[in-house]
Amino acid sequence: MLGFVIAVPGVDWYIKKYHSLQEQQLLLENHRLTRQWNKTQQQLQLLSTQLDSLNWKDDHHYRALLDLPPLPAEMREAGVGGSKRADEGNENIPLISGSFELLNKLNHKLTVALQSFEQIEEATHKKNQMLATRPAIQPINNRDLTTLHLTFGTRLHPIFNSYMDHKGLDLSARFGTPVYSTADGRVSMAYHSGSYGNVVFIDHGFGFETRYAHLQKFAVKAGNFVKRGEVIGYVGNTGISVAPHLHYEVYFQDKAVNPIHFFQRDLKPSEYQKIIQSPISKP
Numbered sequence: 001m002l003g004f005v006i007a008v009p010g011v012d013w014y015i016k017k018y019h020s021l022q023e024q025q026l027l028l029e030n031h032r033l034t035r036q037w038n039k040t041q042q043q044l045q046l047l048s049t050q051l052d053s054l055n056w057k058d059d060h061h062y063r064a065l066l067d068l069p070p071l072p073a074e075m076r077e078a079g080v081g082g083s084k085r086a087d088e089g090n091e092n093i094p095l096i097s098g099s100f101e102l103l104n105k106l107n108h109k110l111t112v113a114l115q116s117f118e119q120i121e122e123a124t125h126k127k128n129q130m131l132a133t134r135p136a137i138q139p140i141n142n143r144d145l146t147t148l149h150l151t152f153g154t155r156l157h158p159i160f161n162s163y164m165d166h167k168g169l170d171l172s173a174r175f176g177t178p179v180y181s182t183a184d185g186r187v188s189m190a191y192h193s194g195s196y197g198n199v200v201f202i203d204h205g206f207g208f209e210t211r212y213a214h215l216q217k218f219a220v221k222a223g224n225f226v227k228r229g230e231v232i233g234y235v236g237n238t239g240i241s242v243a244p245h246l247h248y249e250v251y252f253q254d255k256a257v258n259p260i261h262f263f264q265r266d267l268k269p270s271e272y273q274k275i276i277q278s279p280i281s282k283p
């Protein structure tokens, strides 16, 4: 009896202190899995931080460059809600439920980031279209250009001998020199006018129009779509003109603007500065 009284708590103490071999293996396995899960969670946290940094760049650089407003933080951070939790049944295990919460947030942030990238893609496409339709080159190659007369504004007219408003630049070149469209667009008119002579009007959209006058002959007709750098005609002396040259005009929202400001692509910054500072040369 005494032996029994001593033995029962002894066996109980022994069982509590020393687990069975199977239990010990399970404990080890559990320990290993917990460690592994912790590492996975750390990786998830790292991914989340990297995604936050990518989103910051998206808001402050990529979207800003395209004039898109940054996405509100609450939109990027909002919880998923409504959907069935993937960790159902494990809500009481902080390590597991914490990881799933992190995964849900990551999933949401990625979905919002993808939507933002789609907006960026659309805005980039539009911007590229806008840039292609903005006059950005000289209508005559520098190699063929004899003189660039900076005649925009009021000037003494060489034929009428009175001061008149001159809405463009005169680019002297030999007869037959190719004249290029300075941006993508649609030829709205190609006809003979008393003053312009043979003239091409190109509508570039987004408020821009260019005009090319005194042409010897046309290389396009009304309705044609042209690319920047495409030949649209050849230098001549038609209309009111005293020597072969191209009279070139740029309009923005129906107002004539100085074409020299759209030549940057063909000029080095120093050349551009020199031209805009030099006195008006007479044709």
Ligand SMILES: [Zn+2]
Residues within 6 Å of the ligand: 151, 166, 168, 169, 170, 246, 247, 248
């Ligand atoms: Zn002119």
